[in-house]
Amino acid sequence: MKLTRWIVVKLITGLIMIWVVASAMFALLHDLPGNPAATRYSELVTHGDTPQQARAATAAMYGFVPNQPLIQQYGHYLWQLLHFNLGQSIAEQGIPVSHIVFDAFPWTVILCLSGVLASFLIGVTLGVAAALRRMTKTGDGITWFGAILNGIPTYIIATLLFYVFATEWALFPQGGTVSIQYDPGFNAGYLGSLVTHAILPVIAYTLAGVGAWVLTTKASVISVLGDDFILAAELRGIRAWTVARYIVRNAMLPLFTILAIAFGLMFSGAVFIEDVFNYPGLGQLMINSLSTSDYPVLSGAFLLIIVAVIAANFLADLCYPLIDPRVRRS
Amino acid sequence: MSVTAALPPEQLQQAVTRSRKVSASRWRLLVRTPGRVISLVIVLFFTLMAIIGPYLYPKNLPINSNDIYAPPSTAHLLGTDFEGTDILALIITGARYVLLAAFIAALVTLVIGTAAGLFAGYYPRSAGRPIMRVTDFVLAIPGVPLLMVLATIWSFGSPQQMGLVLGITGWGGIARAVRAQTLSLRERGFVEAARGLGIPGRRVIATEILPNVAPYVSMNLMMQLTGFIYTEVGLFFLGVVKYSSSNWGVMLNNAVFQADALTSTRALSYLLSPLICILLLTISLVTLANVGDEIFNPRLRRI
Numbered sequence: 228m229k230l231t232r233w234i235v236v237k238l239i240t241g242l243i244m245i246w247v248v249a250s251a252m253f254a255l256l257h258d259l260p261g262n263p264a265a266t267r268y269s270e271l272v273t274h275g276d277t278p279q280q281a282r283a284a285t286a287a288m289y290g291f292v293p294n295q296p297l298i299q300q301y302g303h304y305l306w307q308l309l310h311f312n313l314g315q316s317i318a319e320q321g322i323p324v325s326h327i328v329f330d331a332f333p334w335t336v337i338l339c340l341s342g343v344l345a346s347f348l349i350g351v352t353l354g355v356a357a358a359l360r361r362m363t364k365t366g367d368g369i370t371w372f373g374a375i376l377n378g379i380p381t382y383i384i385a386t387l388l389f390y391v392f393a394t395e396w397a398l399f400p401q402g403g404t405v406s407i408q409y410d411p412g413f414n415a416g417y418l419g420s421l422v423t424h425a426i427l428p429v430i431a432y433t434l435a436g437v438g439a440w441v442l443t444t445k446a447s448v449i450s451v452l453g454d455d456f457i458l459a460a461e462l463r464g465i466r467a468w469t470v471a472r473y474i475v476r477n478a479m480l481p482l483f484t485i486l487a488i489a490f491g492l493m494f495s496g497a498v499f500i501e502d503v504f505n506y507p508g509l510g511q512l513m514i515n516s517l518s519t520s521d522y523p524v525l526s527g528a529f530l531l532i533i534v535a536v537i538a539a540n541f542l543a544d545l546c547y548p549l550i551d552p553r554v555r556r557s
Numbered sequence: 558m559s560v561t562a563a564l565p566p567e568q569l570q571q572a573v574t575r576s577r578k579v580s581a582s583r584w585r586l587l588v589r590t591p592g593r594v595i596s597l598v599i600v601l602f603f604t605l606m607a608i609i610g611p612y613l614y615p616k617n618l619p620i621n622s623n624d625i626y627a628p629p630s631t632a633h634l635l636g637t638d639f640e641g642t643d644i645l646a647l648i649i650t651g652a653r654y655v656l657l658a659a660f661i662a663a664l665v666t667l668v669i670g671t672a673a674g675l676f677a678g679y680y681p682r683s684a685g686r687p688i689m690r691v692t693d694f695v696l697a698i699p700g701v702p703l704l705m706v707l708a709t710i711w712s713f714g715s716p717q718q719m720g721l722v723l724g725i726t727g728w729g730g731i732a733r734a735v736r737a738q739t740l741s742l743r744e745r746g747f748v749e750a751a752r753g754l755g756i757p758g759r760r761v762i763a764t765e766i767l768p769n770v771a772p773y774v775s776m777n778l779m780m781q782l783t784g785f786i787y788t789e790v791g792l793f794f795l796g797v798v799k800y801s802s803s804n805w806g807v808m809l810n811n812a813v814f815q816a817d818a819l820t821s822t823r824a825l826s827y828l829l830s831p832l833i834c835i836l837l838l839t840i841s842l843v844t845l846a847n848v849g850d851e852i853f854n855p856r857l858r859r860i
Contacts, residue, residue, distance in 0.1 A: 378840035380787040495701035517797045
């Protein structure tokens with residue numbers, strides 16, 4: 228019973244966050260320097276449109292009608308959002324923003340998901356090893372490796388990977404998602420091309436995330452090492468390997484919460500990696516729409532990112548009681 | 558009301574010697590490995606560069622269209638860029654923007670984050686809940702996309718403007734860390750004693766909790782500094798924000814997207830110079846932050 232209430236509270240908090248961001252986007256689109264929506268409206272009127280036509284066209288583009296009372300504009304905007312109507316693109320006249328944004332979304336998700344999971348698995352393994360072997364050269368080496376990787380910005384990792392493996396040695400294609408020589412579909416050439424194009428970006432994500440995982444895992448494992456139940460297990464003469472399993476299981480718990488946050492952080496990395504590897508995801512979409520002043524697309528992409536992050540956090544919260552029985556009981 | 562003020566002179570003397578011993582052991586941790594000494598030197602070097610760098614060169618660096626993309630030579634130690642400007646000069650004059658913006662951002666997060674964390678931790682029920690809601694919200698929003706959206710209405714031309722926005726959007730981590738520390742500190746004896754004496758909450762926070770949280774915050778801030786440097790340089794690297802003077806991020810952007818440094822070798826020095834500076838600076842900061850980590854988390858030490 229308590230669990231259901233907790234879930235409902237989390238759900239409502241998430242919805243409120245989305246509402247706040249959506250309202251901020253409305254304020255942004257409404258108060259942009261030069262007020263593009265109103266400019267567009269008067270442009271259409273001077274081009275001979277009737278006020279009704281002009282109003283409808285601007286409303287389709289921005290999701291609200293200029294020259295209406297503010298509260299009505301806001302209501303109209305939110306109502307359209309509830310129907311997944313994010314307005315129309317300015318740069319690509321007449322194409323719905325939702326269309327453009329949902330086209331870009333899967334590319335980002337594929338890269339992010341594989342990158343986050345790979346960095347999580349590798350980083351946690353290395354972090355556990357570093358903590359259990361912290362008095363040895365191996366442990367020092369892993370910690371050093373983690374700290375260095377953690378100190379390198381994503382775009383530098385991506386740039387160096389591109390330069391070394393796509394230009395100097397040309398092992399991988401220079402950006403994009405797939406070679407145009409293959410027909411889209413389930414054939415080996417097309418899928419293989421997809422994979423070879425995705426390898427470098429995914430490695431970039433992985434390297435960008437792995438350092439932080441090594442360091443947090445090491446700290447988490449070491450904090451468990453000092454717990455009484457570990458000492459008790461050691462004193463009872465339980466095999467070192469089994470004790471290590473106790474340690475790791477308890478040290479993993481806080482890491483799952485961080486995993487949810489990592490999905491959010493990944494979207495920041497996505498902007499850089501997609502930019503360097505010319506990958507048509509949400510990050511590149513945001514860059515392009517910013518340079519062409521395509522504000523509806525910019526705000527639509529941002530809203531979708533926020534919704535994805537909040538959904539990931541919510542799912543992580545849902546899973547947490549399954550992983551840690553103590554949360555269920557309290 | 559601080560505890561040491563109430564001590565008799567001889568005990569006070571002992572307390573001072575003890576704290577000297579503590580700071581001496583911290584100093585030993587810092588100079589224990591050569592890497593840490595080098596890190597400290599590098600950070601000081603770049604700080605010096607940021608302070609005096611812009612005075613060493615004229616405001617508009619000379620350009621020379623006959624000498625573009627020159628390889629490193631005695632005239633141009635790091636070569637020249639797409640308009641024949643000396644890359645070393647660009648690096649030295651560009652340091653100020655990067656470091657000043659990060660410094661201002663750190664200052665802003667320090668104030669907002671510490672204040673939010675202290676109050677949320679000391680009053681976990683009343684002030685804590687709303688503060689933590691806002692903190693979670695700030696933490697959940699990915700930084701770079703947010704800054705890109707803000708770039709439509711905010712100018713990032715001066716380091717002050719950049720630092721302010723970075724700080725306002727980036728205080729969530731410190732607030733969380735400070736709150737956790739405060740929550741555990743407020744159950745400790747000396748804080749309960751102060752509360753029992755009827756000292757108002759604001760003074761307990763300022764005189765009893767803040768001094769104990771401060772070293773922890775300073776360590777956290779060091780990690781945040783690297784994050785701010787990543788992000789601001791990254792924004793210029795993407796080429797999505799307008800700039801009034803060149804800095805390391807603008808150089809990276811020009812090298813990668815104008816000079817095709819990724820697919821040709823002519824601009825290699827142009828690409829590598831800012832890149833190595835950023836790497837040296839951020840890795841040094843991370844190393845120094847690790848020293849702080851070992852000071853506050855003795856179990857991480859290798860004895």
